[in-house]
Amino acid sequence: MTIATIDPDAEPVAARSQDDYFAIAEKNLPGGGLGGYALPDDLRYIIRRGEGSRVQATDGRWFIDYIGGAGANIIGHSHPAVVEAITERTAEGLHFFAILNDAALELSEKLVEHIPCAEKIVFTTTGSEATFFAMRIARAATGREKVLKFEGAYHGTHDYAAISLFPKAAANYPVGSVDTGGMPEAVKGTVLVAPYNDLDTVERIVAEAKDELAAIIVEPVQRIIFPEPGFLAGLREICDRHGIVLIFDEVVTGFRLGLGGGQGRFGVTPDLASFGKIVGGGGPLGCVAGKAELLDRCDPKRKGEPGYAFINGTLHGNPLASVAGLATIGVLEEEGFHDDLFAKSERLKTLLQEVLDRRGVPAICAGRDSFWQILFTPREPRNQIDILAGDSARMRKLDLGLIRRGISILPGTRRFVASVNTEEDFALTAEALDGACKALG
Known part of the structure; x- marks a missing residue:
């Protein structure tokens, strides 16, 4: 070769x-x-x-x-454990919808075991969905609309993520740059932007917008940039002080920085965390993990109630991706x-x-x-x-x-x-x- x-x-x-x-x-x-x-x-x-x-x-x-499926293939391509798991499961049904399946339940058990913030989880299909739904849950829980993100952070491709993805220069904080056409004007004003590793600027923005901020979303490692000592803990303290939901985007860092992801690596526990890539073994699967009081807002029995957060998807809990995720995590546990x-x-x-x-x-x-x-x-x-x-x-x-x-x-x-x-x-x-x-x- x-x-x-x-x-x-x-x-x-x-x-x-x-x-x-x-x-x-x-x-x-x-x-x-x-x-x-x-x-x-x-x-x-x-x-x-x-x-x-x-x-x-x-x-x-x-x-x-070294692309590695954008980080999903932490154990490489065609790992025997993953191939065996998928091959066996394929003969038992490729896809179901809405009704529980054993593979998804076993994976949920494993995710709750390892993810520090995970009292419960809801499945998604992609990491983009996971960050989008985490923001929705935070808004439903707080009754506020705005989210603070960090300049250059990649949280997927939905409208709330496509702001200051690819900045050409420093923003006029907290106003970010819009990276796509087709974004409604109403969305642009709901996303505030701060520079990563800069708690002073975060404090200033939050002081002005605290009554409107539902969440701060942050990657524990943003692209190639690691957090400075005290940065993530500082975000935790700011969120606690103002009743803001702290979201970790662990789509890349989850299970790559350790079984506990960025939360375990840096010793800071968010309220919610978004996952993708490794949790589905590279297959179409992600999740939002977090506090039960927040995740319970997705309970379908609460439809019609104030603060209900609707989450649904055709491939949520897909059994093939679930067994691929289980097999991958099994290798990581060695x-x-x-x-x-x-x-x-x-x-x-x-x-x-x-x-x-x-x-x-x-x-x-x-x-x-x-x-x-x-x-x-x-x-x-x-x-x-x-x-x-x-x-x-x-x-x-x-x-x-x-x-x-x-x-x-x-x-x-x-x-x-x-x-x-x-x-x-x-x-x-x-x-x-x-x-x-x-x-x-």
Whole structure:
């Protein structure tokens, strides 16, 4: 299994040529891609399969994968435990609706066991749904409309999340930038924005809007930015003081920073938390976890009552995603799993920083635990504005150089180490970075 640059003439492994698939994409998909990401035409590839830490394109080339399903594939692609669980369950029914199923119940039991804030949970289909529903529950519970989020934070694609996702400059806090057309004017005024790791600005905004604020939503780790000591605890204290619901967006950090996610890692318990990705083993499943008094507002027996929060979805509690999630969490529960994962990540970061330093490239391999990203900044960023101050053009050129050399990443975004990554992966990644640095000039 050799990576793309070593075997550029690999034999195709799909029924059609890669060019045929590109033609289909151009005809049927806006921009010829999936969602909000697009690679340059000369670097695009079509994935045929994933195995362990690598993905294979339809033209036969292998790439070392650090996209990892946007963080969902913490145990790699096609892990035997997950494949076995899904295969067995497939013969027993792919999907039900509304009626309880055993797999979803067993997963709910496991989630409540591990998530510190989880007295109860409600299932969702995606992480975007999970943040959207968490905000709805907070509004229903408080009778207030506004939510405070942090500049550059990604909470999904719904209207309440699509504000200050991709800022070009510091906001006029608490007014954020709107990142999509089609957003009602009424929505824009309900989302306030503050810089991450800045409690003073949060205090100022809350002092002015406390009677209107339903929730503060925060990622325990925002993109590649880790919280400064006291930041999350400070948010907890502010919310307690003003009767505001504290929401952790753990769609990425949940089960990746440990079985207790960001809550366990940093010792701060929110009122509600949103999950996705790992909880469904990469399948279509997420959840909102939290205090029973908040989650009970979703009880269908309360329909018609003031403060009832309606939550429903066709795929909520899907049995295939549930058994995939159970199998994945079972692997994560093995002794030393996260310690080994974090050690691997540090090994990779060390190798990559050595390459950058040797080549005289003024960049850092940022991140901790199983997150990494190469930034053209002098130090680890404390907020989104620090990242914006870096050399984004050179960062993109370097990222594209890595893709050209067989490393599967998305330019300008964080990357994920999986438990199945090997020393060979890391050596080849360092080799690819060396070539990309040389080409950078």
